[in-house]
Amino acid sequence: MNKSLIHLLLVCCGTGCVANGAREVYQALKDNLTSDDKAVLAATTSARATGCHGLCAQGPFVRILPEDITYCRVKAADIPEIVEKTLKQGEVVKRLLFRDRQKKTLVQGQNDIPFYQRQTRVALRNVGLIDPSSLQDYLERGGYRALEKSLLDMRPEQVIEEIIKSGLRGRGGGGFPTGLKWKACAATPAQPRYIICNGDEGDPGAFMDESIMEGDPHSVLEGMIIAAYAVGASNGFIYVRDEYAQSVASLRKAIEEAENHGFLGENILGSALSFNIEIVRGGGAFVCGEETALIASIEGNVGEPRDKYVFPSEKGLWGQPTIINNVETWANIPVIMERGASWFTSLGTEGSKGTKVFSLVGKVANTGLVEVPMGTTLREIIFDIGGGVPKGRSFKAVQTGGPSGGCIPSEMLDLKVDFDSLSQAGSMMGSGGLIVMDDRTCMVEVARYYLSFLAGESCGKCVPCREGIKCLLEILTRICHGQGEIGDIALLEDIAETMQQASLCALGRTASNPVLSTLRYFREEYLEHIEGQRCPAGICRELSEFWIDPIICTGCGLCLPRCPVEGIKGEKKQAHWIESDKCIRCGECIDSCSFQAIKVK
């Protein structure tokens, strides 16, 4: 921070906050600071549009440093008051502070909000603190020091050795040891060699990589340049899905700045290394997150995977040795090189070192981005950081690993999350999506939903995946419609096994996970649908019937206007009842009742 500055204001301009008016907030702040009568303020205060602050449920944020006053859900109209009271008079605007609902207190500093207290931000170390369009900001946070150290003080094989020692495993889903990938690439004699960054984050509800590309693009570039030096590559590609316009803009600007300052291009930092990075925009096909499909897409071919009996590290882009890592993996490289492998291995578990960023979404109070050391339990993530399930409902399951992941039940909340524990639980780390589900979630319907997603997003090349998904989806759909048959569970398992064993790529091999993991932990629910003709969560319409428990119902009348068919009857302060012949089983009444008086028969 410039010494004449008294205040630094960080405005979260991550995609979620922008959708909630963050740009207007930032503009209002700029306008207020530069208006004439506050000339003193303009000289001593700096406003910075940053990447995602993480606690998306409470955005847009304005964070004031050095005091660390964090204002939540700020609107442009709040800015004059913030300027007047906080900046000029040093008063805190209490109504904008974070409300800790459990302790019933107001929290002033970001670091005191429980959501942040238990996090360890490594990959996200700069996100939310720097202006992503400013190379200067990145440099002030120690940016490109790791590159300098690697390039000028270390030999390429020492760099690879350090990454191997760090135990870093790929954050994109597979969890393959990054250093070994680099080593295999360096050991393949063919030239040229390529570096690819996989920014095709396609899991529904996931935005870890997006936040890094948007909020700290230079860390990704720096990671890639270090790899280019380690394996002797001269060209790099960042593959970003087309939906991520802000990421593309942010990366473009960063590449331009890095080129202008000698971090990219010919003879980087005066060394013999020459390296360029190009952005390739993907069309948004989920399967292009699979590395061989992504490579095919960069080559200009249809984004379909190929058999990986020979890894891309030997034969990748245009048949040449290629390192392909995901955004979060790249963002970890500079910090490992700067602080050393032994620092990195001090975080995490035996088999999974470091931290992992999760996007915590679904039925959880504090939705947002969370970075914790590997080995943190699901309970800590969902309840201590996430604030638990809202509206007094109970936790039922958490879906991890994206569409091809699995659902983990409440009995396993103390599972220490890492690559291996999640696989053993029948799910996977994937790229780090965590979708929390409450008791109003039907697990058969969840499996059906994921299969319907995959039905549209599989590439459709190989038979086990294409036809298998189609069969599973048909069976699940009929179970949800009350037409399930006794043999259906065995049939689901039989087809799922063939998909796991015989599909061409990881998408197909894991596509049956949503079915298998729900069958493993929620088999009873399937049986209830098939044999009992009942959906216990009250989601599948053909299998749900609602009634109001007259003992619990207070007659508050909240549900009455929510019913679209006027099917709820009853006087105020008297127990209500549902006219079953009118009821269309939409579930609106259940979701509106504060006393959980409405039950599923």
Add this chain to the structure above:
Amino acid sequence: MELIIDGKTCKANPGDSILNVAKREGIAIPTLCYHEAFGGQGSCRLCTVEVTAGGRSRLVASCTYPVSEGIEVKTSTPAVEKIRRNIIMMLYKRASGSVLMQKLYREYGCSENSLGEKEEERCIVCRLCVLACEKMGTSAISTVMRGIDKRVGTPYDQAATACIGCAACAHICPTGAIEVLDSGNTRTIWNKNFNLINCERCGQPFATREQIDHVSRLSGIEDAELCFCEECRRKKLVGKMQGFSPC
């Protein structure tokens, strides 16, 4: 190098696929999407076999798996057979109108089950037609859509300018899924109508003008030389060779 397939020691060259070696050795592995002209695609997975390499066993597609020294391959194990049966069962559900799929369904002893409505179509999306079209240098058809809706078609399902009506796609299709309608001097294929030209020798309609032009352009052989049907071309060739006969 050497590898073992079903207990038999086989010689192989680097770059060979397991399927190549098995074919050379007369060991049968079933396939649907494989053709010698194009190599392995790894899409139907019917050629799945069990490979043991470095003490570790896995199920792989034999048409794309590159051989290495000392691997052991089993082409028929209970796991492999189950995969093949399920693949046939699922493809039959999709293309029960295909005679080949009906035959395979019986051969693999697939049981009646509740996989739901069978579909009458014949295409199994093996993509041999697409590869044949590509090899012809036309690429008029390709796979379109994604996921369970993937199918073969021309761009926007309209008559493709690139299509020369050669019907190579229909010839290679293992399930007879591509319709070629020859009636008098017209051929209809992929929603496009062509005029068939007559053989200079026997007068029978045999090829489209576009096909003759395309082959002539690619091969440098003059149009006039190409205007004979297959039968007559053979006869012509035999006649020529008789002329050259040293006897």
